[in-house]
Amino acid sequence: MTMSYYKDDQLPRFGEISEGSPKLGEAFFSYYGKVFEDGALSAREKSLIALAVAHAVQCPYCIDAYTSDSLEKGADLEQMTEAVHVAVAIRGGASLVHGMQMLDQTRRMTM
Amino acid sequence: MIELDVLAGGDGATAAVDGPRRTTSMRSRRVPLTEPAEQFRLLAEVPVGSGPSGTGEFMRDVHASGWSDLRPDKLEIFQINLGKLCNMTCMHCHVDSGPDRTEEVMDRATVDACLRALEASGAHTVDLTGGAPELNPNFEYLVDACVSMGKQVLDRCNLTILTVPRFAHLPEFFAERGVEVVCSLPHYRKLGTDAQRGEGTYAKSLKALRALNDAGYGAGDPKRQLTLVTNPVGAFLAGSQSSLELEWKAALAQNHDVYFDRLLALNNMPMSRYLEWLEQRGSTEAYLNRLVSAFNPATISGLMCRNTLSVDWRGFLYDCDFNQQLDMVLSDDRGEPRHVSSFSLDAWRNHDIMTNRHCYGCTAGAGSGCGGAIT
Numbered sequence: 337m338t339m340s341y342y343k344d345d346q347l348p349r350f351g352e353i354s355e356g357s358p359k360l361g362e363a364f365f366s367y368y369g370k371v372f373e374d375g376a377l378s379a380r381e382k383s384l385i386a387l388a389v390a391h392a393v394q395c396p397y398c399i400d401a402y403t404s405d406s407l408e409k410g411a412d413l414e415q416m417t418e419a420v421h422v423a424v425a426i427r428g429g430a431s432l433v434h435g436m437q438m439l440d441q442t443r444r445m446t447m
Numbered sequence: 448m449i450e451l452d453v454l455a456g457g458d459g460a461t462a463a464v465d466g467p468r469r470t471t472s473m474r475s476r477r478v479p480l481t482e483p484a485e486q487f488r489l490l491a492e493v494p495v496g497s498g499p500s501g502t503g504e505f506m507r508d509v510h511a512s513g514w515s516d517l518r519p520d521k522l523e524i525f526q527i528n529l530g531k532l533c534n535m536t537c538m539h540c541h542v543d544s545g546p547d548r549t550e551e552v553m554d555r556a557t558v559d560a561c562l563r564a565l566e567a568s569g570a571h572t573v574d575l576t577g578g579a580p581e582l583n584p585n586f587e588y589l590v591d592a593c594v595s596m597g598k599q600v601l602d603r604c605n606l607t608i609l610t611v612p613r614f615a616h617l618p619e620f621f622a623e624r625g626v627e628v629v630c631s632l633p634h635y636r637k638l639g640t641d642a643q644r645g646e647g648t649y650a651k652s653l654k655a656l657r658a659l660n661d662a663g664y665g666a667g668d669p670k671r672q673l674t675l676v677t678n679p680v681g682a683f684l685a686g687s688q689s690s691l692e693l694e695w696k697a698a699l700a701q702n703h704d705v706y707f708d709r710l711l712a713l714n715n716m717p718m719s720r721y722l723e724w725l726e727q728r729g730s731t732e733a734y735l736n737r738l739v740s741a742f743n744p745a746t747i748s749g750l751m752c753r754n755t756l757s758v759d760w761r762g763f764l765y766d767c768d769f770n771q772q773l774d775m776v777l778s779d780d781r782g783e784p785r786h787v788s789s790f791s792l793d794a795w796r797n798h799d800i801m802t803n804r805h806c807y808g809c810t811a812g813a814g815s816g817c818g819g820a821i822t
Contacts, residue, residue, distance in 0.1 A: 374690055378690060378693075378694065379687065379690055380686075380690065380694060404683055407679070407681060407683050408679070408683050408684055408685075408686045409686050409687075409690070409691075410634075410677075410686045410690075410691045410694060410695075412634055412636055412638050412639045412680075413638060413639075414636070414638055415636075
């Protein structure tokens with residue numbers, strides 16, 4: 337038997353997650369839909385934020401979903417690549433800024 | 448005999464029709480997909496399980512949406528395809544247009560037959576398309592005749608043709624006659640535009656848009672309407688037309704000081720060169736299923752086949768320009784193809800619209816057609 341994580345048929349079946357708790361499922365999907373509507377931020381800006389976050393949380397479902405969605409919202413490859421670099425910069429920066437703890441402790445411990 | 452100005456591209460194109468070239472016409476490459484029968488075959492063999500009827504049969508989905516038949520409503524738009532000749536060869540072209548298609552151009556007698564039928568049709572708008580309609584030698588004659596009949600005239604322009612010196616007068620010509628200019632521009636940035644329409648398209652398009660702005664277009668004047676048309680640069684559906692329009696207006700104004708009046712967002716039809724591209728990517732099945740699963744019954748009443756008559760360069764009649772390129776000609780009781788020279792409004796009103804699987808492109812999402820989104 338072949339088993340693997342992250343099956344691509346699971347994304348279109350995401351709604352089935354409501355099976356164990358229809359009430360919570362419905363509440364989540366209703367909230368989710370409202371989050372991505374045009375508001376103070378445009379639907380396209382929200383889609384690009386989602387694409388960046390998808391890379392930060394390393395979710396292959398979300399990367400697929402928000403690549404398609406960003407394209408459909410009118411973003412192009414350059415804009416989407418810049419969004420991904422924002423995630424990269426924050427992830428890299430988050431590691432590097434922890435280096436301040438290392439630096440301060442090293443200064444305490446050394447002459 | 449090879450003409451002296453034939454270019455080295457191998458598609459028989461001449462230097463007389465200069466423009467960006469992204470590919471060559473399928474016809475010049477003599478590929479089997481040029482034939483409508485081959486296109487229908489590829490679409491027919493795609494397994495489809497979604498849509499209202501779950502069958503992937505377009506008319507069954509129309510029936511399942513509460514429509515007993517699909518017939519015309521009121522004839523509003525008289526669309527004339529002046530020929531397949533174009534100075535460009537875009538990747539997605541549903542006409543398989545190109546600079547090699549020099550023989551398929553409407554002649555003066557057919558143009559005059561169109562004008563007589565236009566009178567009888569009662570349509571308020573004449574929609575000129577191609578190819579690049581401006582390349583037809585009868586183009587300005589036809590525009591003038593339609594304007595003097597009091598018709599709203601709309602030119603479907605690829606923009607780059609306006610940068611060819613012998614067509615540089617057209618923005619002023621259009622402005623003097625109140626012609627609406629409907630321009631193809633898939634994206635407001637260079638990357639996607641040139642990927643679909645050929646290197647250099649974006650720069651030439653901006654130059655043409657500036658010329659149209661200088662002639663008074665794009666400033667909100669109803670007699671100088673500048674409309675842009677976007678279609679996806681790839682295998683996905685068109686986005687929200689109203690949302691995109693706001694973004695495009697801001698971006699073109701800020702980045703290029705260029706202005707337009709409205710944006711139309713169209714889906715790509717799974718046919719002709721776009722179908723060839725889908726086939727090369729192995730994406731035909733996924734794209735057709737994307738269209739069918741997005742079938743929107745609310746689009747049916749506003750489908751363009753219900754208010755548009757489409758005429759080809761020889762004068763034959765169709766339900767839309769897509770059907771025209773797929774040789775789905777209207778026929779009379781004896782099975783003879785209907786011709787513009789014997790146009791009858793009554794017969795048009797009472798015919799059944801011809802459909803096939805490509806029609807799912809017009810009913811997907813917010814709907815799509817030559818007039819943009821439907822819902």
